[in-house]
Amino acid sequence: MAAAVFHQAIGTSQSLGHRNNSGRHQEIGNGSTKLIFKGSNVELGLSKKECKRSSLRIQASSSQTSVADPVLSPSNKNTKEPRKKSNEAALILIRHGESLWNEKNLFTGCVDVPLTKKGVEEAIEAGKRISNIPVDMIYTSALIRAQMTAMLAMTQHRRRKVPIIIHNESEQARSWSQIFSEDTKRQSIPVIAAWQLNERMYGELQGLNKQETADRYGKEQVHEWRRSYDIPPPNGESLEMCAQRAVAYFKDQIEPQLLSGKNVMIAAHGNSLRSIIMYLDKLTSQEVISLELSTGLPMLYIFKEGKFIRRGSPVGPTEAGVYAYTRNLALYRQKLDEMLH
Numbered sequence: 001m002a003a004a005v006f007h008q009a010i011g012t013s014q015s016l017g018h019r020n021n022s023g024r025h026q027e028i029g030n031g032s033t034k035l036i037f038k039g040s041n042v043e044l045g046l047s048k049k050e051c052k053r054s055s056l057r058i059q060a061s062s063s064q065t066s067v068a069d070p071v072l073s074p075s076n077k078n079t080k081e082p083r084k085k086s087n088e089a090a091l092i093l094i095r096h097g098e099s100l101w102n103e104k105n106l107f108t109g110c111v112d113v114p115l116t117k118k119g120v121e122e123a124i125e126a127g128k129r130i131s132n133i134p135v136d137m138i139y140t141s142a143l144i145r146a147q148m149t150a151m152l153a154m155t156q157h158r159r160r161k162v163p164i165i166i167h168n169e170s171e172q173a174r175s176w177s178q179i180f181s182e183d184t185k186r187q188s189i190p191v192i193a194a195w196q197l198n199e200r201m202y203g204e205l206q207g208l209n210k211q212e213t214a215d216r217y218g219k220e221q222v223h224e225w226r227r228s229y230d231i232p233p234p235n236g237e238s239l240e241m242c243a244q245r246a247v248a249y250f251k252d253q254i255e256p257q258l259l260s261g262k263n264v265m266i267a268a269h270g271n272s273l274r275s276i277i278m279y280l281d282k283l284t285s286q287e288v289i290s291l292e293l294s295t296g297l298p299m300l301y302i303f304k305e306g307k308f309i310r311r312g313s314p315v316g317p318t319e320a321g322v323y324a325y326t327r328n329l330a331l332y333r334q335k336l337d338e339m340l341h
């Protein structure tokens with residue numbers, strides 16, 4: 001029953017840490033032509049061939065289901081196996097919108113800072129870009145900036161399902177947040193908040209101004225702390241350490257959802273997403289140094305036949321290119337159009 005959807009992934013949801021922001025930029029070319037990772041001073045271009053090379057191969061077995069929303073096909077309404085077998089699912093990654101400490105240029109890490117007005121607008125804009133892409137499950141970090149981003153983005157979604165945060169932290173929380181209508185459940189999207197997706201813990205840099213820290217310790221040292229793979233900032237996490245929990249969570253909890261055909265959105269942070277993208281795109285520890293993610297930029301991957309195929313950032317809800325990627329996405333969009341007209 002639909003309740004299963006709401007409670008299955010919850011076993012692992014927890015409320016701990018945090019992570020966050022930065023001022024840098026990665027630009028992911030729209031569509032599949034070109035990726036450009038821009039750092040403050042760094043630029044790395046990947047050709048189409050290179051992108052292809054870096055797309056992930058995952059040891060995954062067979063059963064996957066449809067990108068099409070089961071609610072839209074009445075025949076699936078009352079079945080225990082709500083989805084048809086299919087080969088693909090959509091994965092949307094989104095870094096949170098600008099936070100108040102991004103704005104002040106402070107190291108944020110696990111400090112739980114909300115979005116600025118600009119961050120709110122970025123999240124809404126991101127939501128418009130993905131408003132025609134199916135979302136069955138949402139994963140966020142335990143931090144408010146990622147959760148705000150996910151929720152604000154979903155206000156723009158045309159399917160109008162209600163994102164609902166799953167509270168599994170105690171038996172009472174589970175019991176008190178139950179939903180007693182199967183139909184209402186079907187019109188909802190479970191949102192799992194997991195500390196493992198939090199920003200890297202920035203140790204003794206948290207709260208310090210990035211520019212002042214560079215003036216004090218030197219630009220190179222600070223760049224190493226911020227972008228190297230295996231050098232941690234003082235008493236903080238390196239990207240490698242961050243990957244150990246973020247990528248493990250992705251593999252253990254999120255990949256199985258994709259394998260079962262669920263379309264997933266992840267709202268998280270600059271570095272937790274860098275580590276996940278490193279895994280998805282098979283970037284080397286050298287390549288990941290140049291990977292920068294802009295705030296509020298959604299990135300689409302198609303999970304198909306055990307592989308992650310990077311599809312760039314949808315430019316807007318009507319961008320024809322996105323829907324040319326897969327037949328299922330096009331069908332979903334068409335059904336939304338029919339439903340909403």
Ligand SMILES: O=C(O)[C@@H](CO)OP(=O)(O)O
Pocket residue numbers: 019020021022023024106107108109110199202226270271
């Ligand atoms: O301050 C932070 O938490 C992070 C992410 O915004 O900054 P950086 O760009 O240094 O990784």
